[in-house]
Amino acid sequence: MSGLQLSIVHRLPHSYRWCAEGPGGKIEPQDNNLLANEQDLIGLRLLSHDGKSAWEVMQQMKMMLAEIEVNGSVVECEGEPCLFVRRCDESATTCRLKNQGVAIAETFAAWQRA
Numbered sequence: 001m002s003g004l005q006l007s008i009v010h011r012l013p014h015s016y017r018w019c020a021e022g023p024g025g026k027i028e029p030q031d032n033n034l035l036a037n038e039q040d041l042i043g044l045r046l047l048s049h050d051g052k053s054a055w056e057v058m059q060q061m062k063m064m065l066a067e068i069e070v071n072g073s074v075v076e077c078e079g080e081p082c083l084f085v086r087r088c089d090e091s092a093t094t095c096r097l098k099n100q101g102v103a104i105a106e107t108f109a110a111w112q113r114a
Contacts, residue, residue, distance in 0.1 A: 007057055009097065010105040012043035012077070016084060027075055027084060041084040043077060044093075047105055055081045061097065065089075068096055 015030040017040060030040060044061075046054045058074040058081045065072045065085065070092050072085045085093045094104055 008048040008103040009044040010047050016041040040087045042087055042090050043082045043084050045082045058083050
């Protein structure tokens with residue numbers, strides 16, 4: 001079983017954009033009050049790995065996405081490797097990762113009884 005099949009990723013809550021350096025450089029969070037743009041970036045963070053293995057798994061995911069012509073970049077964000085793809089590629093990204101055995105953790109709102 002590959003490391004990818006044991007991986008769990010979580011979508012970061014913000015939209016991001018490239019700083020002046022462009023793709024592969026630094027990213028910065030977007031203002032939540034701005035309208036979403038298809039060129040904005042979404043980020044995925046590993047919950048299942050850390051350290052060197054996290055970087056390796058993220059690189060594997062990036063290569064896996066490249067096979068379906070989705071460009072991604074692995075960039076450090078808040079001290080951890082994160083995979084960033086364009087917002088317009090989010091559906092293809094999650095579909096590809098799920099089909100390869102990667103679990104996508106989702107945030108659920110608490111259900112309350114009245």
